[in-house]
Amino acid sequence: MNHPPWPIPETIRWAREGTSALILDQTLLPGVFEEKELSTLDDFVEAIRNLRVRGAPLIGITAAIGLAALARQSAAERVTPDELRARFAGWADRLGNARPTAVNLLWAIRRLRACLDAADGTAGELAALLADEADAIHDEDRRMCRAIGEHAATLLADGEAVITHCNAGSLATGGIGTALAPVYVAAEAGRKVRVFADETRPLLQGSRLTAWELSRAGIEVTVLADNMAGSLFATDPPDIAFVGSDRIAANGDVANKIGTYPLAVLADRHGVPFYVLAPTSTVDLGAPTGADIPIEHRDPDEVRRGFGPLLTPEAARIYSPAFDITPHELVTGIVTERGIHRPPYTGSLAAAVAEAEAERRSG
């Protein structure tokens, strides 16, 4: 079977003949299922920055669709090709700075820029090429998620329990997710699988999003506050940990949602295998180690208030990194669309990225 028996939520789609996009507004979930239209550069930047769309692969897809939609709008104004190229540079700059850690954002923008640099034609023709490239990125992501799920499902036996952090599911991608992909693949094959979802302070991607998409798919999910994970590992440990990533350094160090590193430490302490699942578009060979990955720090009010009333006195200082680095020694394996990579990671990650690029070039 190549698609799940439940409707996976469409995270983004074209609207108005490809001059705007409709996103599922993830800030409203799980209470409200509502799409929001993005038409201007500010709309796209705001949606990425404020996590209306989030998850590294989906951030990249959104930027690509945004660039192409803006190019189509400019083409309708009959701008010259040179003017389109100049505008593109400004849009790419703003979008590329919307969130710093997810490397898929820069990866997708680089692909569209390369496509523009290699082409000649009218503004309309250039905009059409950009839209094709955005579609290609979206389609590839769907296929990469499926392949990651198939590889990683071989690590999962019938009846096993998975622990995950944040949301690296279908809501974070253009397909069935990364960390949750093997769960879906196993469920499609009729295997029973249970998931423990860390709540994921402060923005609750685990309780709001992972629990929403898994329960919608009929998969057993148990939510725990992040500080309860130690108790779970000590009393009834999960069989395996699957997490996603925003950026993987060349040596296999992993940036992912804040709280991933303590989960890896717990898994190590309790002998639970800890896997990172991500497409090759998340591997940044330009970052030799995790220390070279920029970490986003977010608005202190996300900790101070969360989604409701004041939880912390205004006078208190707030520490609020959005991501942490899990050193590669704590990672049992990294699953990309090209297979399961084992330590040492340097050679096999570089080879996987090179193979993915070669395959793309050969069409």
Ligand code: MRU
């Ligand atoms: O801040 P977010 O919600 O964008 O963080 C998302 C994550 O940390 C995910 O685990 C990661 O982007 C991988 S999504 C397939």
